[in-house]
């Protein structure tokens with residue numbers, strides 16, 4: 001059965017707006033994704049070209065919302081309007097979805113990743129009726145593990161040769177946050 005079509009949803013936190021990507025975000029996404037850490041720990045192409053940012057906005061995000069299977073948000077600082085990261089919530093079977101995120105290098109360490117992730121998890125549980133939020137990271141991504149733990153995720157273990165990255169399958173950590181554990 002296909003998922004219901006989703007209109008893009010905007011979320012607001014104390015310091016951030018999470019909204020669907022628009023073409024005006026392409027330059028900022030292109031710049032942020034030059035970062036070595038984003039290329040090392042996520043599925044973005046490497047090297048990262050402007051066309052990759054265009055594809056992210058025009059195809060991945062548009063289809064993610066249209067199918068309802070992978071809502072994607074740009075995370076924008078309210079005070080400045082600067083793009084400071086992205087968040088996503090990919091469907092993973094009935095009642096489950098996997099979080100995904102990066103914070104632009106210059107915006108790290110300010111709690112933005114946590115603030116945005118928490119908003120996405122709350123929305124997933126409250127509005128999408130999710131029972132289980134999953135977090136998957138390549139083994140060794142300590143900053144992402146620390147952030148996920150701070151958001152309430154429990155590390156469940158290591159899945160060998162599990163998560164794809166540019167044609168290879170890497171060992172991955174899997175964690176979860178259940179709806180019943182989420183502080184709404």
Ligand SMILES: CC(C)(COP(=O)(O)OP(=O)(O)OC[C@H]1O[C@@H](n2cnc3c(N)ncnc32)[C@H](O)[C@@H]1OP(=O)(O)O)[C@@H](O)C(=O)NCCC(=O)NCCS
Nearest residue numbers: 037041102103108109110111112113114137143144146147
């Ligand atoms: C992981 C990442 C998203 C963290 O983003 P961030 O906005 O800097 O995270 P926050 O400032 O919200 O940090 C929240 C908590 O996470 C933990 N944390 C974040 N970065 C950390 C680091 N480098 N080392 C240790 N703990 C870290 C801390 O507990 C922090 O809380 P504290 O500052 O109160 O101690 C960012 O480093 C990043 O974009 N990395 C590259 C892409 C990536 O790995 N994406 C995830 C793929 S699974």
